[in-house]
Amino acid sequence: MLDYQLVDKKRIPHLFVMVFSTLLLTFIMFVTGSTSDALVDLVHGSEPSYTITLDAANTPVSLSTSSFESGEGSARYVDFDYTLAKQATGYHVLLDVNGVIANNVDTRISSIKSLTATFSGGQASLKSGWRVLPTHNEQVLTSGTTVEFTDNPYFFSLTNTGTNELSLTSLVITYSCAPAEAGGKTEFGMYPQSEVTDSTLISTLNTTAGTLPIAGSNQSWTDYGYYISGAVSSYMWHIDLANEGIQYRGVYFTSYRPYFSSNSSLTTYSYQDDNGYTTSSVYWFKYEPITWRILDIQDEKVFLMADLVLDAQDYYYSNTSRTISGATIYANNYEHSHIRSWLNDSFYNTSFTSEEKALIRTSTVDNSVASTGYATNQYACKDTNDKVFLLSYVEATSAAYGFNTATSRQLQASAYSLSQGAYADSITRSFWWLRSPCNGLTSFARRVGPDGDIYNSNVNNTNHGVVAVLWISL
Numbered sequence: 236m237l238d239y240q241l242v243d244k245k246r247i248p249h250l251f252v253m254v255f256s257t258l259l260l261t262f263i264m265f266v267t268g269s270t271s272d273a274l275v276d277l278v279h280g281s282e283p284s285y286t287i288t289l290d291a292a293n294t295p296v297s298l299s300t301s302s303f304e305s306g307e308g309s310a311r312y313v314d315f316d317y318t319l320a321k322q323a324t325g326y327h328v329l330l331d332v333n334g335v336i337a338n339n340v341d342t343r344i345s346s347i348k349s350l351t352a353t354f355s356g357g358q359a360s361l362k363s364g365w366r367v368l369p370t371h372n373e374q375v376l377t378s379g380t381t382v383e384f385t386d387n388p389y390f391f392s393l394t395n396t397g398t399n400e401l402s403l404t405s406l407v408i409t410y411s412c413a414p415a416e417a418g419g420k421t422e423f424g425m426y427p428q429s430e431v432t433d434s435t436l437i438s439t440l441n442t443t444a445g446t447l448p449i450a451g452s453n454q455s456w457t458d459y460g461y462y463i464s465g466a467v468s469s470y471m472w473h474i475d476l477a478n479e480g481i482q483y484r485g486v487y488f489t490s491y492r493p494y495f496s497s498n499s500s501l502t503t504y505s506y507q508d509d510n511g512y513t514t515s516s517v518y519w520f521k522y523e524p525i526t527w528r529i530l531d532i533q534d535e536k537v538f539l540m541a542d543l544v545l546d547a548q549d550y551y552y553s554n555t556s557r558t559i560s561g562a563t564i565y566a567n568n569y570e571h572s573h574i575r576s577w578l579n580d581s582f583y584n585t586s587f588t589s590e591e592k593a594l595i596r597t598s599t600v601d602n603s604v605a606s607t608g609y610a611t612n613q614y615a616c617k618d619t620n621d622k623v624f625l626l627s628y629v630e631a632t633s634a635a636y637g638f639n640t641a642t643s644r645q646l647q648a649s650a651y652s653l654s655q656g657a658y659a660d661s662i663t664r665s666f667w668w669l670r671s672p673c674n675g676l677t678s679f680a681r682r683v684g685p686d687g688d689i690y691n692s693n694v695n696n697t698n699h700g701v702v703a704v705l706w707i708s709l
Contacts, residue, residue, distance in 0.1 A: 337368055424588075427484035465496060488512075535708060551695065599620055
């Protein structure tokens with residue numbers, strides 16, 4: 236997980252007063268940093284340890300801010316939402332049945348390692364995850380017993396699921412203070428990835444999905460708008476559903492997606508059947524946190540690259556040039572490519588919440604000749620301003636980003652990308668696109684092969700994977 240370090244220390248007291256002045260309860264909460272000596276060496280300053288105590292007016296009466304004084308802070312400030320909680324005498328929280336305490340969307344705790352709740356009455360149920368008010372990993376707590384997290388969530392909610400009021404006397408949260416480091420990994424956003432294999436769950440999801448779509452009648456499904464024989468055809472759909480708080484994507488197709496958008500739909504022209512996906516069957520994929528490589532950190536922002544081939548898309552659906560505003564636009568023009576618009580629309584809106592989108596920076600993307608790795612390249616386009624983009628040739632061969640060898644560029648394909656027709660070798664490594672055009676042919680762009688070497692491919696190739704990159708604010 237990215238551990239968001241504090242930048243503006245002066246905001247801390249103000250934010251606490253602002254938040255806690257709205258509370259309807261009295262509460263003692265302890266938040267402690269990790270006690271690992273190894274971890275201390277990774278942070279700026281000392282391990283944070285502070286206690287919040289509220290008086291009858293819900294105003295903080297004791298708040299240690301030693302971790303947030305001048306200099307570099309070692310932890311992020313903490314802020315909570317309280318739902319259906321009510322004030323009680325003494326310093327504790329009294330939760331109605333179904334009352335919830337959750338960390339706030341705007342000022343979340345990063346990389347929670349453990350949580351200990353001390354309470355009486357009611358039944359405390361804990362959920363954790365990567366989205367606001369998470370709905371999975373549910374477990375019933377025992378008062379005073381510490382719950383260890385292995386998946387580094389940064390949201391949690393504690394709900395009274397009993398039949399009596401629950402009196403919470405303390406909540407101790409241990410979290411990682413380790414800053415993000417180039418070469419490491421983090422999780423951010425969610426996307427359908429692994430395939431669902433549980434037959435009972437599949438049956439439940441199929442029932443919920445309802446009537447299957449056909450050409451001309453999508454039902455509750457969404458048409459991908461994929462191509463067959465060079466034209467958009469209605470033959471492949473998806474649907475997003477939640478079951479017990481977990482999001483899933485269903486995929487259904489009545490014809491095979493050809494590995495060139497100009498091809499007809501035959502098994503000889505598709506990798507879907509080679510990957511185990513056949514027509515007229517519904518396949519389900521679980522939304523999971525996206526794992527990213529941390530390529531660079533600078534000026535309070537982080538450069539991330541997906542550590543998995545998440546999807547399969549053509550660079551552009553046609554090999555032919557077109558005219559836009561009187562200018563000839565070649566098929567390998569990144570500015571006007573399909574994959575660029577797909578990244579900044581479909582992928583962006585599917586993967587990130589509004590809160591996560593607020594952290595994603597708009598980047599000026601270098602599309603110069605130099606970025607393509609050639610001395611000359613008449614097909615290089617002007618720079619673009621994007622939220623999400625692809626690596627260039629120069630970036631994908633940069634030792635500073637960890638790409639010292641071909642092996643460092645080898646990436647696995649997700650099950651979801653395989654359902655879309657991505658190619659995979661015997662150990663599930665896949666091709667993935669770069670944004671840089673080839674300098675010799677109007678319809679070719681650069682891509683990374685399963686072996687990690689970089690070649691050129693026809694832009695209307697649909698079996699190449701998508702590996703998104705983006706800058707986010709710390």
